[in-house]
Amino acid sequence: MVASESVKVRRDVKRMIDILQAEATLATGCKVSQEALLAEVVRIAVERKEELFRRLGRVRRLKDEEADEVLEAISADWGVETSEGEIDRVLYGA
Template identity: 45%
Template sequence: MSTSVKVTDQTKDWLEELQAEIRLETGRNVTQQELLERIVAETYESKDELFDSFRDEFEPLTDEEIDQWMAGTSDWGVETTEEEIDEVLYGE
């Protein structure tokens, strides 16, 4: 069974470059289908890096920024339970 997948011109160029490099390094000709299947199979085995590539870029706060943020808080000496917080946020 064969299915078409549309790719950008840039992706097509990269596939062609990879094909050429594989041919130079190994002496073996591979089709773009073989190349894509290998890329997907190897990526499927190690998904974390792929997942991370789709995450929003997140810059953690510096210690100075954390101190500045925390400087705006104060301890009122009152213990607040999770239930009380939920009640304020979500109602009864």
């Protein structure tokens, strides 16, 4: 199931997306949708996030409380009880 979301972009950015989509279609010989194009752009950005952050110029170290909030937000309870020893065995082969 695909979630449909809207993202507002400036006109110049929309124009760049349109041009990139056309170039990708010509380069691949296949019609490239904006959805597929943007998904791949995001994947590349995730792989090269340090460069992305450097370009954005907004990299700053999180305060401990902020880091805790981020970790809490992305954590998932899988409903499995795990001891420290089990974690060490899996991670370190101990």
